[in-house]
Amino acid sequence: MSERVFWVGTYTGDAGAGEGVYRVRRRSDGALEALGLAAEAVSPSYLATHPVTDVVYAVREEERGAVLAYAAVDGRLREIGRRNAGSLPCHVSVTPDGGHLLVADYGSGTVRAVRLGADGGFEGEPAVADGHGSGPRIDRQEGPHAHATAHAPGGFVLSTDLGADLVRSFRIGEDGALRLAGETPLPAGCGPRHLAVHPSGHVYVLTELAGTVIVLRPKDDHGALEQVAESPATAEPAGGEALCGAIKLGEGARFAYTSTRGADVVTAHRVLDGGAGLAPVADVPSGGHWPRDLHVDGPWMHVANERSGAVATFRIGADGVPAPVGTPLEVPSPVCVVPA
Known part of the structure; x- marks a missing residue:
């Protein structure tokens, strides 16, 4: 399988040890290698990419939040736009047609939509739903x-x-x-x-x-x-301090995968009845402490372990269960992993 580049969002300042958005590469053997800091930013904890253009979007997760657009040029991210968000924006996604960016503001409880131009840049001011x-x-x-x-x-x-x-x-x-x-x-x-x-x-x-x-x-x-x-959300009881993190579908949508903080596991779930149900199959140690987001990369999976400062890689078996590959890559306070 060919190599692939990813962006990693982190917590910075009082929230974490990161400095912004990092760039990493998955080699053909599944191992990750660091390519350096792509953009300095304030707590770009969650990222999304445009489906057509080389534009990356990031939240600025703080009390007076914002969402930023970056052009990816020669391995670096250059800011091309910024819009105000609500308090503590924590998630972004792009509509399948690339026409709008959606932002979830945890602190203020608002959802906003920002119109995107053909070049992936922001157009106009966000529409807000309270x-x-x-x-x-x-x-x-x-x-x-x-x-x-x-x-x-x-x-x-x-x-x-x-x-x-x-x-x-x-x-x-x-x-x-x-x-x-x-x-x-x-x-x-x-x-x-x-x-x-x-x-x-x-x-x-x-x-x-x-x-x-x-x-x-x-x-x-x-x-x-x-x-x-x-x-x-887990195959075995996770305990009272556990907090679930993220859910993603596997290749072919025959399995789904969740992360659980505290228990520090990722869990494989078998999809039942054409999608109408899930059954947890196995819990696997997340490769670090406090797993947040995860990304399914074909037969691979990458898990951002925030508090141990590492992104762990797994190979997904024919039975849907992930197995660790190599040594987790050190990235300070990682939260989100998205493909470039």
Whole structure:
């Protein structure tokens, strides 16, 4: 398998030991090697790339947050645009057509859409959708906390709200506005964090506080969803201090993978019934401490272990279970790994 380059987002300053966005390469044998700092930035914890142009997007995760656009030129990232975000923006994603960037603001509970030009740069000011609601966990759910977005068939944008135990469905209007299409309540106190959309249309929601994966399916053509299944996020009990991190689909969508902090494992889940359910297969040590995001890279998987300062690589077996490859690569306070 040929080599591939990745961008790694990190925490900086008081939040971590990183200095910005780093560039790494996966060799043909799966091992990662450092290529250096690509751009100095303030806590670019989550990244996304444009589907057509060589543009990289990063949050600036702080109280007065922002989202930045970078042009990738000769292994470096050059800032080409910036827009204000809400408090503590923690996730970005790009619509499949490359027309909009979606930003989830954890602190303010807002979701915003930024129109993108043909060159991948920002056009106009963001459209903002406010969150609302709270949950029973007063330490984490005192108000809305938007955490991630994903893109579903029919042009719907889905967003998790950890604070309100909701998944919201939006449409982006021709004027760029985010219009609420529906809200799906989840079990009280579960704290939905990340989500992934299966090719069947089923939506897998990873809950940070309950340690489960909830499966939703479209209820109609207007954005409504309904719960059809729920399963543990780990194969073995993770313990009371565990906090789930990320969920991603494997190659061919026959398996899904989750990360769990505290327990410090990644878990392989078998996809059941054409996407309608998941069953945890095995927990594997994450290769470090406090695994955040993970990226499935064909037969490989890369896991960002924030607190141990390392990105670990795994080879995914025919049974769907990842096995560690080589020594984890030292990267200070890594949070997110995305392909260049």
